[in-house]
Amino acid sequence: MTQQLSKHRHISFTAHYTGYIWYQMGISHPALATAKGKTLAALVHPIESWAEKYVGGSMRTTLKQRHTMLDHDLQELIQQYPDIQVLEIACGLSPRGWWFRQHYPNITYRELDLPDMAATKQAALQQIEGEVDDVLSVDLFTETFASAFEVFDPKRPLVIISEGLINYFEKPLLQQLIKSIVTYGQDFKELHYLTDLYPEPTQNKLATIIWNSSRLLKWMSRSAFSFHFKTPAEVESFFYEAGFKQVVIQQPKQFFEQQILENNQQHLGDLVWTIKASNNK
Template sequence: MPRAARLDSAHITPSAHYTGYVWYRHRLAEEPFVTAFGRLAHGLLAPLSWGARTAFGLDVEHLLLQRHLLIDALLREAIEQQGMRQVVEIACGLSPRGRRFCVRYPDVRYLEADLPPMAARKRLLLHEEGWLDSRHQVRPVDILAESGAHDLQTLFSGLNPEAPVLVITEGLVNYFELPVIESFWARLAAELRRFPAATYLTDLYPDLREHPRYRQLRWGIDLVGRLTRGRYYLHYQDDAAIARGFSGCGFSAVRLHDPKEVAAAPQDAWPALVRVVEARV
């Protein structure tokens, strides 16, 4: 992987602090997940968020909550109806999902992973609160690493290879150009085939050019790119293209979910901008 592409992975961390505060604001996270930077960033961006909501009908927090609550609902279904007991959340940032699900499901093993600096911070947070144990752990990973101590093979090596596994990425894939993220998906699918059954859940913002709020979405993602010192890419132009893309990366079954499936998620009058992909190997 070229060095320039590898550096892109460092752009994601600032948004982790912002979303961490959003989860807390909406009672999805406990106070230890809030950072001073996250609180400051949310306050500084409040006027911009208000302007986008008022002028364009684009509510950034609604978009974040839609994807987060939909992934939660699908994870609950996997645990309660399919018996899933191993969960890996890559690019976990300051997501409170691992904490919430470990409390709710005492027999689930939850492994969180992120770039080494973010993983160290998350591990310290959980340790200081007494939440880190043999069931709930944090490890470093670099999704662009094709080998070495931080690659996917190392991350999955500590799991039970005879039990199914579910992998989550949230707020990750649109930070990368499509060829880069498809390379990650292909390597992920190869790793998941080592398990008797495996599911991958990820949010994805497609390039829905016919959407009535497409221009507003472009404005919003350009803002996100500037704030994270990178770019924010839209992948695929429709649901069929998404399914073909994931199939081409080695996933045998692909199902797309709309936030309107979850009553608790904020609902808008127009079609959803985000999808949650449920892909199986």
Template sequence: MTPSKRLPRLRRSPDAVSPTAHYTGHVWARNGLGPAELDTRTGAVLHGLLAPLNAVSGRLGGPTLEGLLLGRHQVMDDLLHAAIKDGRISQVVEIASGMSPRGQRFSEQYGEALAYVEADLPAMADRKRRALEGLPRSTTHAVVDFDALREDGPGSLASVMASLDPTRGTAIITEGLLNYLPPEAVRTLWGRLGAELARFPAGVYISDLHLSGELRGGAARGFGVLLAAFVRGRIHFHFADAPAAEKALHESGFDRVVLHRLDDPALGVPARLHAGARLARVIEAWTEAPA
């Protein structure tokens, strides 16, 4: 398999996975991670509908969707901050960013020193641009139309990456995306990302990943069923364990790969979030091993 293989359509229609964008936007806003402009009424309604199920699971010591979202978001933020502050990374591309506030927060904090590109399907990208109007952010923060089906030309991954400065370290982020893709599509995507990042002095891929072998127990399995119903479609768990995922990432061109456990005390995720957060890992994969 090569990076040139075509990816399947990520969404059956422009609205096929929109509930997750609404829900996560509300979660970020209600927890102080993003501005109210990125929240939606639909997100608040969805959060209210799921609140009883999350509350019951939480009282029983089980996972909650909010715990998963907050835990992975915090760790991904922390990894990106570290890579920027030590000078390795000064450009970011976030694929399928939805209503995530990360681009706005990072561009406001780092200003012109950081180029941040959010890439999403045209309808979502347009909604995001309108939501960001009037919010503080740098002139180097952009939201662009993106279509994973395109191998080249406007809106393709190659086009987005070609718009960046090839002399600057670059990060690619995907959050909440991989579960929508079947295994072969994930490997194809990773191959493309590895090939693109290899063109930069330093490159890092940061993403969440669920391992099927770590979704044991009735609560975890039930959580997977709930998540599939919530996104209105099948979700995929691509690898049984960390070694299998690490092997696939190495084969995709990444030199140094770490799959962080979100309940690792060193990462600082609050203990109250661990039951949900431990359902995911966060990938930190470099195309050039950090010094």
């Protein structure tokens, strides 16, 4: 039977680039670093260096920020719920599943991606982990996404995690994805969703350049990459509308520099934010 695929499946080269950057940072395994990723990293290195000097951040600096923040949030959930289950969607060549399975062998951690990337990831993991569960292979925008939830125990908490995903879809499609997570996860003891997003760079003096770069990324990845939100309040409302009951937005200046806000509705100028959304029974 041919697997059902939606028209929204093209993310293309970005998984190879991010996979190699994680390897360069020393947090990944050589098996998860591809030749294609190495070529892409070398190609954009001058642009990234320029952005870090004049924009105050680049794709690779936001990769480090979001990865660190998401790992921290996941570790907190594991400490709070030792029996938690994890599903990383659009896992690409991320080292997260491998790292967490090594450091927390008692948790259930499964990964999911589109067929081609799932096969690539599976082959890499078999080199470094040996006995490892199959990388699930479904399209997030078809009904087959529901089957991914069926491999987990609803009597235990479940956390869905994604990184570098949600800016690639138009807003209605993003709402569909988050509603699907809420719907398919509604019977679990607890449901959590950890993700990142790139807000509109309204507080950056080079916002126009960043916007133009995003249009190039949109074209290269054959996606609908866009900035959907200007304030944390807009993000919160969007996730509440999708069905989550608790939503927390974290900005790097809060996380790394411990900046304390009177309220969490101000855009601090960071290029990436993370989100913790939850539904507790």
